[in-house]
Amino acid sequence: MKEKKILVWFRNDLRLHDNEMLVEAIAKSDSILPVYFFDPAHFEYNAEGKIKEGNSRVQFLIESVSALRESLKKIGGNLLVVNGSPEEHMPALVEQYEIAEVYHHREVATKETTVSSNVEDLLWKLKVNLKHFIGHTLYNKEDLPFPIKDIPDIFAQFKKKTERDAIVKACFLSPEVISLVEVDSWGELPDYEAVSTGPLGGEESGIAHLNDLFSEGAEIYARINSRTNADKHVYSSKLSPWLALGCLSPRKVYWAVKDAERKFGTNGNFSHLILGLLWRDYFRFMFKKHTLHYFTDIVTDIESPSDAGQSEINLQAWKDGNTGHGLVDKYMNDLNVSGFIPHAGRLIVATFLIYVLKLNWLDGASYFEQKLIDYSPASNWGNWANVAMGGKDPRSKNTFDLDKQIKMLDLEIYAPS
Numbered sequence: 001m002k003e004k005k006i007l008v009w010f011r012n013d014l015r016l017h018d019n020e021m022l023v024e025a026i027a028k029s030d031s032i033l034p035v036y037f038f039d040p041a042h043f044e045y046n047a048e049g050k051i052k053e054g055n056s057r058v059q060f061l062i063e064s065v066s067a068l069r070e071s072l073k074k075i076g077g078n079l080l081v082v083n084g085s086p087e088e089h090m091p092a093l094v095e096q097y098e099i100a101e102v103y104h105h106r107e108v109a110t111k112e113t114t115v116s117s118n119v120e121d122l123l124w125k126l127k128v129n130l131k132h133f134i135g136h137t138l139y140n141k142e143d144l145p146f147p148i149k150d151i152p153d154i155f156a157q158f159k160k161k162t163e164r165d166a167i168v169k170a171c172f173l174s175p176e177v178i179s180l181v182e183v184d185s186w187g188e189l190p191d192y193e194a195v196s197t198g199p200l201g202g203e204e205s206g207i208a209h210l211n212d213l214f215s216e217g218a219e220i221y222a223r224i225n226s227r228t229n230a231d232k233h234v235y236s237s238k239l240s241p242w243l244a245l246g247c248l249s250p251r252k253v254y255w256a257v258k259d260a261e262r263k264f265g266t267n268g269n270f271s272h273l274i275l276g277l278l279w280r281d282y283f284r285f286m287f288k289k290h291t292l293h294y295f296t297d298i299v300t301d302i303e304s305p306s307d308a309g310q311s312e313i314n315l316q317a318w319k320d321g322n323t324g325h326g327l328v329d330k331y332m333n334d335l336n337v338s339g340f341i342p343h344a345g346r347l348i349v350a351t352f353l354i355y356v357l358k359l360n361w362l363d364g365a366s367y368f369e370q371k372l373i374d375y376s377p378a379s380n381w382g383n384w385a386n387v388a389m390g391g392k393d394p395r396s397k398n399t400f401d402l403d404k405q406i407k408m409l410d411l412e413i414y415a416p417s
C-alpha cells in the first residue's frame with residue numbers, strides 16, 4: 001500500500017509540546033514533512049540579501065524557527081525551511097513529495113486567514129485536504145459555554161461565564177520520535193542583521209523562562225504581600241513573545257500556574273497571569289466573531305489636526321522616541337531597541353499618540369506590528385482599539401482609564417523599566 005505522508009505547516013505554533021496538529025500528523029501518517037515558510041512579503045531585504053528590518057521581532061522569529069528545527073532533529077525529524085510564500089510553494093511541495101494531506105493551525109486575523117484560504121483553494125485543485133487545528137487559545141472554542149456568534153462582547157461577562165462553565169484541557173505530550181519524509185535539502189534559514197539583546201526565541205528558552213518564573217524565591221512570590229498602590233498591576237511575566245509565536249502554549253502556562261498554586265497557595269500575581277491569558281483569548285474570539293469590524297468600526301470623537309505635514313512629523317517623532325515627552329520617548333526607545341515594553345508603557349504611548357498628538361490610532365498599531373516581538377494581530381489591534389475608544393466602548397468598560405493614563409503622562413509617575 002502507498003505510504004501516507006502528511007505535510008505539517010508550522011506558523012505561530014513553533015513548539016513540540018501541546019501541539020495536537022503534530023501529534024495527530026504523526027499518529028495518522030507513515031511519515032511527516034514539517035515545513036516553515038518565510039514569506040518575503042513580510043520582510044524587507046538589503047543589497048546583500050539579508051533581511052533588512054534589523055529589528056528584534058525578525059530576530060526572535062528566526063531564533064524560534066531555528067530552535068524548532070533543532071528540537072525536531074533531536075527526535076529524528078527536521079524542518080524544511082522555504083524562503084517563499086505558502087501560496088507559491090505549497091502545491092509544488094505536495095506534488096513533489098506525494099503528500100496526502102496538509103495540517104495547520106487556524107488563525108483569526110485577515111492576513112493569515114487569507115493565506116490559509118488561498119492555500120486551501122490551491123490544494124483542492126490537487127484533491128488534497130487542508131486540515132485546520134485549534135491550538136492558540138487557552139479555551140478551545142468548542143469548550144466555550146456559547147457559540148462564537150453569542151460570545152459576550154463585554155470582557156467581564158466573557159470571563160465570568162467562561163471560567164464558570166468551561167474547562168482548560170490538559171496539554172498534549174511532546175512526541176518522542178518522528179518518521180520523516182525523505183528530503184534532499186532542508187533549506188537555509190534567512191540571514192538577518194542581529195540587533196536585539198532581548199530574550200532568545202524558541203520553545204526551549206520559553207520553557208526555561210517559565211520555569212524561572214516559578215522557581216523558588218522568584219519575583220512572582222516575593223511581591224505577593226508587598227503590593228502597594230504604586231506597584232499594583234505592574235507584575236509582568238514577560239511571557240508574551242513566546243506565547244505570540246506559539247513557542248509556549250497558553251495551556252502550558254496555565255497549568256504551570258495551577259501547579260504553583262497547589263504548592264504555594266493562590267496569590268495576586270497568579271491571578272494576574274491567568275487574567276492576561278483570558279484577555280488574550282477574548283481578543284482572538286472577538287476577531288473570530290466580528291472579523292475585522294471589531295477593530296475597524298471604531299469611531300472616536302477626536303478631531304485630527306488640519307496640518308497633515310505636521311502630523312507626519314509628529315508621527316515620525318513618536319516612532320523615533322523624539323517627542324520631547326520624557327516618559328513616552330523612553331518607552332518608544334525601549335520598543336525600538338528591544339521590541340518589548342510593559343503593558344503600562346503601551347497604554348501610555350498609545351494614549352499620547354491618540355489624545356495628545358491626535359494622530360490616527362491605526363498608524364500607531366501598524367508601528368507596533370513592525371516592532372513588537374510579541375506582536376499578535378488580535379491582541380495588538382484589540383488593545384489599540386480599546387485605547388482609541390478611551391474606555392467609552394461598553395465592550396471594554398472598566399478596562400481602560402483614560403484620565404489615569406493622561407495623569408501618568410502629566411506627572412511621569414511611572415518609572416519605565
Ligand SMILES: Cc1cc2nc3c(=O)[nH]c(=O)nc-3n(C[C@H](O)[C@H](O)[C@H](O)COP(=O)(O)OP(=O)(O)OC[C@H]3O[C@@H](n4cnc5c(N)ncnc54)[C@H](O)[C@@H]3O)c2cc1C
Nearest residue numbers: 236237238239240276277280343346374375376379380383
Ligand atoms: C496598545 C497595546 C498593544 C498591545 N499589543 C500586544 C501584542 O501585539 N501582543 C500581545 O501579546 N499583547 C499585546 N498587548 C497586551 C499586553 O500589553 C501584553 O500582552 C503584555 O504587556 C505582555 O507582557 P507580559 O507577558 O509580562 O504580560 P503579563 O501581564 O504577565 O500577562 C501574561 C500573558 O497574558 C497575555 N496578556 C496580558 N494582558 C493582555 C492584554 N491586555 N491583551 C492581550 N493579551 C494579554 C499575554 O500573552 C501575556 O504574556 C498590547 C497592549 C496595548 C495597550
